[in-house]
Amino acid sequence: MLRIPDxxxxxxxxxxxxGI
Structure with missing residues (x-):
């Protein structure tokens, strides 16, 4: 699992x- 910066x-x- 990749760690994504907050x-x-x-x-x-x-x-x-x-985008919505």
């Missing part, structure tokens, strides 16, 4: 929400 996780989540 900052990167939030960035991806934010981008996903904006």
């Amino acid at each position: 900052i990167l996780m939030k960035c991806i989540l934010f981008s996903w929400l904006v």
Whole structure:
């Protein structure tokens, strides 16, 4: 399992929400 930095996780989540 890859460890994803919390900052990167939030960035991806934010981008996903904006994409919706």
